[in-house]
Amino acid sequence: MNLIETPSNFRCGYVAIIGLPNAGKSTLLNALLNIKLSIISSKPQTTRRRILGILNKEKYQVVFIDTPGILKPRYKLQTRMMEQVLTALEDADLLTLILDVTEPRHPIEIDLQAMNPKKKPVILLLNKIDLINRQNVLPLIDTYKEFYSFEEIIPISALGRDGVDKVEEEIVKRLPLHPPFYPPDVLSDQPERFFVAEIIREKIFERFYQEVPYSTEVVVEEFKERPSKKDYIYAVIYVERPSQKGIIIGKKGEALKKIGETARREIEEFLGKEVFLELRVKVNENWRFDERKLKRLGY
Ligand SMILES: Nc1nc2c(ncn2[C@@H]2O[C@H](COP(=O)(O)OP(=O)(O)OP(=O)(O)O)[C@@H](O)[C@H]2O)c(=O)[nH]1
Ligand SMILES: [Mg+2]
Incomplete structure (x- = not known):
């Protein structure tokens, strides 16, 4: 034992x-x-x-x-x-x-x-x-x-x-005398895919201004470990309006590509392994104001 x-x-x-x-x-x-x-x-x-x-x-x-x-x-x-x-x-x-x-x-x-x-x-x-x-x-x-x-x-x-x-x-x-609540190798209670989504959201916060970062939410829809291949991550960037989708994608997709590159590098550092990151931008109208939509996004 x-x-x-x-x-x-x-x-x-x-x-x-x-x-x-x-x-x-x-x-x-x-x-x-x-x-x-x-x-x-x-x-x-x-x-x-x-x-x-x-x-x-x-x-x-x-x-x-x-x-x-x-x-x-x-x-x-x-x-x-x-x-x-x-x-x-x-x-x-x-x-x-x-x-x-x-x-x-x-x-x-x-x-x-x-x-x-x-x-x-x-x-x-x-x-x-x-x-x-x-x-x-x-x-x-x-x-x-x-x-x-x-x-x-x-x-x-x-x-x-x-x-x-x-x-x-x-x-x-000032902490109470108490045995540990978590095993010593646990860093957080959120799963890896949450932190992956957050890293992508951070890149959007860094890059865009005014309403765009605030209108954005990121959800990792798929996270597949593949034997003998890089992990596959598929994340959706939700924005509130079509015009914001255009801004995030940028001319010829340049802006989205940059977000993907910087996010992927940091995700790899965080996970300690190489990943293949696929991003898609979708409109989810006024999600910040909508009880049902917020619930579906886990709020
Ligand atoms: N110069 C300086 N900047 C700092 C320091 N601590 C944080 N910052 C900067 O302050 C800004 C906000 O830092 P965050 O850690 O995101 O602040 P926060 O309180 O978590 O903000 P919210 O999550 O938006 O409520 C960033 O640009 C940081 O780099 C500090 O000790 N010195
Ligand atoms: Mg903070």
Whole structure:
């Protein structure tokens, strides 16, 4: 029999990463895990679903939950996104609120008392300190001390991995004594095909402007492992209008080809093997606003 013993001082818990759109939540998740798991872009509302990222160490397991940025929903997809945030808040043992120090609106716009009725401990992370003068950091910490009784306030640069080890340390200290929830080789609860779709969506977020990235959803329809051949992946890019389909495909299919190339390279890196990626663009009219269509897309 193969019995795995967990030491009695093992710590394990759920940690939600919350904040306004574009604060650097996904960048932080990736920095903590030392792997590119969550997609990133310079545009707000990149993340649409809660994404688990599991950090496994000898004496602890941290289940991080990356979440969509907090906003006032203006359409159904955004309502679904905010439900994802609320679920994460409910699941979490500990919250990390991340704010962009170059954005003075933070975190006043977030009503922490209302969002955290059970008064779970909150660690405040002042992110993007690489973009401001060092001497402005301490006064900022003082300002936010008044705002809420944070467990800890840590200035970081998620992008530069500055302060990220300290974040891990402060989190682990506060985790419950509990055996691991997941086997040590598991990185997330989402299947590979979800991350493949996300990588393609990231390339669209990077490349296009205005409504196009927001009108786009990607679904991996087929993922076939083939003996003695590369894996075959067939993904559909859904847009809301025919004009957007034209934009994504581009002149003579150039734009779509570029998306396919950059996405494939990153998918191969993520999966650790070569793949054949086929992309198709389809119109799914106003899917963001339509309850039934959202449901079919898994929202
Ligand atoms: N200079 C700097 N940029 C950062 C840092 N952290 C994140 N960024 C940038 O900020 C932008 C947003 O980062 P994301 O990680 O996608 O932010 P997010 O909070 O997950 O955004 P949503 O998913 O849209 O809510 C990207 O362009 C990142 O490269 C940082 O520490 N310093
Ligand atoms: Mg994100």
